[in-house]
Amino acid sequence: MSDRARNRIGFVLFAVGYLCAVTWVFTRSAPLDSGRPVTLRFAHWQIEAGPPDGIAAVIKRYEELNPRVRVEQQLVPGAVYKQWLRSNLAGGTGADLIEWGPWLEGVRDVPARHFVPVTEELKRPNPYNRGTPLEHARWEQTFIDGLSGQRIDSPDPGQVYGVTLTEVSLRFFCNRELLRDITGTEAVPQTFAELRRIFELLPDYSRRVGRPVMGLAGARDNTHWLLDFLLAGTTMGLNFSMDDYGYLALYNRQLLAGYLHGRWNFRQPEVGAGFELLREVARHMKPGFMQVTRDEATREFLGGDALFIFAGTWDATSLRRLAPFTVVALRFPQPTLDDPVVGRYLIGRSNDGGGITAMAMHLSRHSRHPAEALDFLHFLTSVEGMQLFTNASGWLPSVREVKIPAEIESFKGRQDGFASANPYTLIGSNVSMLFARNIHLLLGERGSVARFTEELDRIMPEAVRSDLQTELRSSLTTLKGQEMRMVAHANLAADERSRREWLMLEAGQTLSEGFALEMARNLATTQH
Amino acid sequence: MAVVPRVFPPLIIPLLLLVTLARADETPDAVWRLLAANLPGEAGVALKSTPPTEPRARALAEAVVLTARQPLTDERLLEAERRFEALAEVPDEVGAAALYLTGRLHQLHFSTPDYTEAARYYRRLAERQPASPWAQLGLVKLALLTLHVLPGPATPADRIAAAEVLLPRVTVPPLRRDLLIVLGRARLFHEVGMEQARFDLLAADAIGGLTGLAEADVLLQIGELSFRAGDDGRAEEYFRRFLKGNDADPRVYTVEQRLKVIAARKGGR
Numbered sequence: 001m002s003d004r005a006r007n008r009i010g011f012v013l014f015a016v017g018y019l020c021a022v023t024w025v026f027t028r029s030a031p032l033d034s035g036r037p038v039t040l041r042f043a044h045w046q047i048e049a050g051p052p053d054g055i056a057a058v059i060k061r062y063e064e065l066n067p068r069v070r071v072e073q074q075l076v077p078g079a080v081y082k083q084w085l086r087s088n089l090a091g092g093t094g095a096d097l098i099e100w101g102p103w104l105e106g107v108r109d110v111p112a113r114h115f116v117p118v119t120e121e122l123k124r125p126n127p128y129n130r131g132t133p134l135e136h137a138r139w140e141q142t143f144i145d146g147l148s149g150q151r152i153d154s155p156d157p158g159q160v161y162g163v164t165l166t167e168v169s170l171r172f173f174c175n176r177e178l179l180r181d182i183t184g185t186e187a188v189p190q191t192f193a194e195l196r197r198i199f200e201l202l203p204d205y206s207r208r209v210g211r212p213v214m215g216l217a218g219a220r221d222n223t224h225w226l227l228d229f230l231l232a233g234t235t236m237g238l239n240f241s242m243d244d245y246g247y248l249a250l251y252n253r254q255l256l257a258g259y260l261h262g263r264w265n266f267r268q269p270e271v272g273a274g275f276e277l278l279r280e281v282a283r284h285m286k287p288g289f290m291q292v293t294r295d296e297a298t299r300e301f302l303g304g305d306a307l308f309i310f311a312g313t314w315d316a317t318s319l320r321r322l323a324p325f326t327v328v329a330l331r332f333p334q335p336t337l338d339d340p341v342v343g344r345y346l347i348g349r350s351n352d353g354g355g356i357t358a359m360a361m362h363l364s365r366h367s368r369h370p371a372e373a374l375d376f377l378h379f380l381t382s383v384e385g386m387q388l389f390t391n392a393s394g395w396l397p398s399v400r401e402v403k404i405p406a407e408i409e410s411f412k413g414r415q416d417g418f419a420s421a422n423p424y425t426l427i428g429s430n431v432s433m434l435f436a437r438n439i440h441l442l443l444g445e446r447g448s449v450a451r452f453t454e455e456l457d458r459i460m461p462e463a464v465r466s467d468l469q470t471e472l473r474s475s476l477t478t479l480k481g482q483e484m485r486m487v488a489h490a491n492l493a494a495d496e497r498s499r500r501e502w503l504m505l506e507a508g509q510t511l512s513e514g515f516a517l518e519m520a521r522n523l524a525t526t527q528h
Numbered sequence: 529m530a531v532v533p534r535v536f537p538p539l540i541i542p543l544l545l546l547v548t549l550a551r552a553d554e555t556p557d558a559v560w561r562l563l564a565a566n567l568p569g570e571a572g573v574a575l576k577s578t579p580p581t582e583p584r585a586r587a588l589a590e591a592v593v594l595t596a597r598q599p600l601t602d603e604r605l606l607e608a609e610r611r612f613e614a615l616a617e618v619p620d621e622v623g624a625a626a627l628y629l630t631g632r633l634h635q636l637h638f639s640t641p642d643y644t645e646a647a648r649y650y651r652r653l654a655e656r657q658p659a660s661p662w663a664q665l666g667l668v669k670l671a672l673l674t675l676h677v678l679p680g681p682a683t684p685a686d687r688i689a690a691a692e693v694l695l696p697r698v699t700v701p702p703l704r705r706d707l708l709i710v711l712g713r714a715r716l717f718h719e720v721g722m723e724q725a726r727f728d729l730l731a732a733d734a735i736g737g738l739t740g741l742a743e744a745d746v747l748l749q750i751g752e753l754s755f756r757a758g759d760d761g762r763a764e765e766y767f768r769r770f771l772k773g774n775d776a777d778p779r780v781y782t783v784e785q786r787l788k789v790i791a792a793r794k795g796g797r
Binding site for chain 1: 556557560561562563564565566567568585588589592593595596625629632636637661662665668669672673675676677702703705706707709710713714716717719737738739740741742744745748749750751752753756774776777778779780781782783784785
């Protein structure tokens with residue numbers, strides 16, 4: 001081909017490319033300038049099916065009501081969320097409203113340093129609730145749990161930083177058609193004994209259909225959730241026996257100190273019983289389940305290869321939208337007091353979640369439009385905003401007076417079970433890590449409860465001590481930060497709000513300081 | 529030139545007023561507001577442009593900023609301590625705050641805490657200006673140190689006895705309330721005078737003013753400790769008060785079970 005021909009072809013390609021680009025710009029792309037002077041950014045990691053749709057629905061309505069404001073939803077995958085959070089906040093470029101949770105290791109200092117407390121705003125009614133039954137209620141009272149989770153986890157006692165969007169619980173999802181095929185009925189199991197009987201039918205069913213059908217979709221994540229739940233049940237009585245303060249609950253620092261003082265260990269029968277039950281359930285998962293993540297378990301369930309899946313309600317919308325069968329959300333059929341494996345250690349039903357709200361959004365200290373961001377948060381958590389979110393996401397609302405669609409009614413928490421503490425797997429980051437690293441000693445081919453618990457008690461003392469030291473350090477860091485604010489509020493004490501803030505900070509600081517000194521003493525008196 | 533005088537009154541005077549108002553916002557109050565919002569960097573910048581009014585309050589704010597701005601080193605904290613000590617020479621409220629904060633530096637901020645030194649500052653302040661809120665707060669902190677870490681008391685009972693002595697000197701109600709709570713909790717922690725712990729908490733509740741989780745915890749503690757002591761009437765009263773304000777707390781079910789036991793005990797009598 002001659003140079004001239006090549007040039008012609010090149011020119012034609014260039015012209016076609018140019019015309020395509022021009023056509024795209026004028027017909028398909030959004031304008032660079034929305035014409036709205038205020039742009040808010042709203043960042044979260046809930047990229048499952050549901051929440052992005054719910055938030056988009058709220059944004060659409062909010063923008064109709066507020067022509068000056070544009071809201072951008074930023075979806076940040078969980079795998080990189082902590083890095084994203086740290087780098088953006090350090091650079092002052094983070095979003096205006098940011099999701100954060102206290103279980104995110106390595107970023108626990110973030111609220112005190114980068115978020116603005118909304119405690120005072122929560123004492124006033126939400127203006128977007130006008131004309132609803134919540135019109136005169138203080139904003140904090142409009143939440144199902146009064147934001148109690150946010151109070152418990154606040155790094156600054158007395159202050160509330162996060163405003164929540166949903167209520168979550170753990171549920172046992174069932175493939176209804178498969179259940180009918182296996183058992184001949186759609187009756188779902190109500191107790192663990194009934195679940196055992198259904199599991200016993202599976203080998204025969206698998207032979208009949210010529211493919212393996214498991215009782216439970218298996219993956220590392222789902223197994224840990226199940227372990228946490230089962231362990232919380234068998235150790236409930238043990239926890240109450242260690243409740244010296246009469247809180248009817250144990251905080252992590254108390255469980256860690258209790259371990260160092262030898263008040264409980266992993267070889268105790270109550271703990272072993274929880275592990276034994278997990279081993280029994282794990283036999284109904286496919287081999288190799290600890291090597292895969294929750295996505296694989298979801299695929300297994302959606303493919304009709306497992307009858308049940310134990311998951312959080314955060315996975316429910318994905319399951320329902322993608323399943324070619326009817327998905328029923330059940331409460332996990334708990335073992336009863338006459339259970340041959342764990343009955344003697346139980347004191348009754350365990351709380352299976354619910355009641356506490358989550359997906360907490362925080363107002364960034366670096367926001368260029370804090371008033372507008374707070375206004376959007378008001379709308380999002382109003383009855384109207386939450387109704388839009390719930391309808392479009394399939395997630396429960398965090399706010400009262402919102403109509404809950406029938407298909408997610410069963411996600412609602414019921415106050416009909418004991419709750420005493422975090423499961424022993426979740427009382428500190430080092431403890432959690434060692435659990436995850438050694439669980440093959442329980443669930444592996446040659447695993448056993450004895451092997452697992454002996455190893456845990458060999459390696460845990462150091463991890464527990466380290467986690468208690470971390471709790472102490474976090475507490476001291478927060479306490480130091482309060483000094484400056486207390487002096488400032490004292491100097492502004494002519495202002496009633498500042499006087500209240502001073503008293504609130506003082507009370508929170510004094511009570512936290514008591515906890516910190518107790519932790520220090522526990523560490524000192526158990527030092528060998 | 530003749531135009532200027534004609535424009536002056538309507539245009540320049542409002543402008544001057546605006547400038548004056550803007551300056552007014554740069555008084556120490558504006559600095560305190562930045563510190564209250566946890567913005568020490570911005571407060572430091574604002575201090576530089578603040579007119580030199582209220583020199584002692586300004587000096588206190590400068591020293592406070594030193595304790596909070598990064599990078600936070602012991603050298604910087606020593607400089608803050610020097611400034612606090614200079615301010616503490618005058619026995620006014622700024623001096624009281626400065627003396628209290630010197631104690632806090634030794635208790636909490638320096639890389640190696642010196643509890644004995646912190647206690648010395650709190651005692652000195654309480655003797656010099658006993659009615660100052662800072663002195664009162666210092667006594668609460670002194671009690672906390674005595675209960676857990678100060679050298680001296682030989683046994684837990686001695687620790688509690690030494691802290692109890694401070695209680696009559698704390699007269700500001702919310703501070704007295706908080707001291708009663710930590711005292712009651714320390715009795716439970718050290719397992720000394722468990723029954724008295726309940727009465728400390730009852731006295732704290734009588735003062736009132738707690739909110740949120742702190743209030744819920746105290747109500748439950750009184751209810752549960754009364755339940756264990758067989759004081760069912762009081763247990764029921766406090767459990768019901770807890771239920772009234774905390775219907776979504778995960779402990780609701782446990783409390784309801786306690787109330788059933790109390791009802792059964794009543795029926796059995």
